[in-house]
Amino acid sequence: MKRKLIGLAAATFLTFSPLVVSPPASAVVPNAAEEPSSAAIDAYLAESMESTALPGMSVVVTHNGKIVHAAGYGQDSAGRPITAETPMRVASVSKSFTAMAVMTLVEDGRISLDEPVARQLPEFRMADPRARAITVRHLLNQTSGISDATVDLGAAESATTLAGYVAALGTGTLAADPGTRWAYCNANYEVAARLVEVAGGMRFGEYMKQRVFGPLGMTGSAVGDQAVTPSRGFNSLFGAWVPRTEPRDFLYGGGAGGVITDAADMGRWLISQTGQGRQIVRPQSLQTMHTSSGVRDYGMGWGTETVNGTELLVHSGNLFTYTAVEAIAPDTGYGFAVMTNSAGLYDDTYDVLTGLVAMTQGRAPETPGGGRQWTELILGLITLAAAGLGALGVLRSRRWADRRAGRAGGRIGLRMVPVLLPVPLLALYPALITFLMNGRTVTWAQLTYYAAPLTIAFAVAAVAGAVTTVFRLLRIRSIVSSR
Structure with missing residues (x-):
């Protein structure tokens, strides 16, 4: 995401420096079960690689402000070993990053969550008059009324800029009144990314680098292929993994699925999301992103799910050749991310995540795969x-x-x-x-x-x-x- 330019030196310092905020008292939680060791997690993941027969996977587990385990397994399409620093496309996991970029601008007074998008982004126009009532909160909560069926996604995704993407939505309509119905649609987050560009005064990818990735120390992360280029991913064809080029290159620097990152960087991100480590927004803003809209158990780039009795904030992502899932457990302080350089009819990343959650509960994980x-x-x-x-x-x-x-x-x-x-x-x-x-x-x-x-x-x-x-x-x- 892009970071905005501030002229005055003092303002620049306050804007670009991460906020040093003490985590709330509930942020550091006593272990409900003994923290699994890095060796135990490694053994489980090695077994998971064998049982799932995935070509490559990178994983990170965090707890109470530290990285417990971050590693890579398998190989990329060039035969190189996957490590904790191997770039991975995380697809729709990007939405939580886009929401964070928006919240930095909300705190700076450049964006208002509850003001209509059309007032803050005059170029945003749709054929449906109800679109004038869409707010930024609606976009991030996926309750804007925009849906795949009511906009020309083909035209939008052929754009080479976010401005072009937003312009292609001009002929679209809404499936429901804003704020009344939840519908998952990438267009919501592409409009939000364009708003970040306009309010932040720079390209979305640059804003992400300066205001999100940079302050968190995520030096291996970027938006789009211009700065970080991962290897080709794989598709499963009747049991055989076939290397293929990812057709979604997000030329417009997308906020819905354009983030490329690695396990080490995701560890820093998850620690921040659990309210610990370096913070780039206030605790109240973090809570806003994590709280569901009431229309659906979906906040701003995070959904709510219960896994093995533990309530998690989760978001998954699927591209043509890459798959990912991230999760945090607010009650226990754990964070998880599982990323693979492959995509198939069955998503193994969630099964691996479930096993990791079980380990943090002191339970033996089920071997995924099959x-x-x-x-x-x-x-x-x-x-x-x-x-x-x-x-x-x-x-x-x-x-x-x-x-x-x-x-x-x-x-x-x-x-x-x-x-x-x-x-x-x-x-x-x-x-x-x-x-x-x-x-x-x-x-x-x-x-x-x-x-x-x-x-x-x-x-x-x-x-x-x-x-x-x-x-x-x-x-x-x-x-x-x-x-």
């Missing part, structure tokens, strides 16, 4: 079965036609329906997945990356059905013509 392997095994068998049935349908098409050539066309057509069913399903595939994702727009491009096994299964079934149908119709036509 979800992705079993899912892709089943899809592989379905794909093979579909291909086999398609080949069998072609080979037996003459026999099938001989039996039905004399029947009425309508009855033959009905016989074709089950075989052709995968074809319309494939055509509607993105729309079906979008529906299952509660309206989050899913594109063909996404479905050919982390969902590749499912996409291939759908495609093979559709091709098998279509080819079988064509051969059957040709055989019937041949028989009828010869009579």
Whole structure:
């Protein structure tokens, strides 16, 4: 995020220096269970790498103001070992960082949470008059009424600047009145990032560097690929990890998913988020970001979940080739981040996180893994079965036609329906997945990356059905013509 420029020397010192604030009395918490050792965590993570068969993973665990364990496991696409300093894309985990950038400007009096965005960012316009009532708080709480289904995300994400992104939202409408309904949409945080640019007086990535990353000592972190370039990530294809280039390069320096960081830096971030270590906003602002809107258990870049009886503030992130999750436990002072250089149909990072939480409770963690392997095994068998049935349908098409050539066309057509069913399903595939994702727009491009096994299964079934149908119709036509 960007940091604003202040002319006066005294103001510059106050703005750029982290606030030295004593943590609240509840920040340092006595251990409910003995703190797991770095060696114990390392053993669990090494076992997790083996059971999940992930190509690479970096993890950090913090507690009461210190890093308990930070390390990397596996390799990147170039065969280099993953370490605690290996750059990782954290996708939507970026939203908590964007919220922090906004709050620094709120404390400086440059942004107001409850004033309409359009007054603070005059370029923000939408085709729906209700958009004039959207506040910054609505954006960060994801209650603005903006949704994937009501804006042209394709046009917005093709922009090369945040100003261009915001301009592309001009034809969009709202799915609900601001403040009345929660809908997760990246556009909320891209508008917030643009507001940071305008209020902060510099590009978003520079503001992040100066006002968030820099004060926290996060020297290995940046927004976008210009300053930090991670290696290619991986997609799982029926159990095999295939290195692929991440298509989302966030040319506009996005606030919804553009942060690149590492385990060591995430440790510094998590310590700050638990109210300890170096602070860049006041405790009240931190509490505001962590408190849900009341419309949904979602604050500002943080959601609330209960894991093994422990209430956590959590946010996950998924890109085409990278996956991440962060969490803090306000009651115990723990922080966790799990990042992988891979993306598949099954997200193992959350299972690894669950095991780490169990360890902090003095419980033995369950070994993660198996979800992705079993899912892709089943899809592989379905794909093979579909291909086999398609080949069998072609080979037996003459026999099938001989039996039905004399029947009425309508009855033959009905016989074709089950075989052709995968074809319309494939055509509607993105729309079906979008529906299952509660309206989050899913594109063909996404479905050919982390969902590749499912996409291939759908495609093979559709091709098998279509080819079988064509051969059957040709055989019937041949028989009828010869009579």
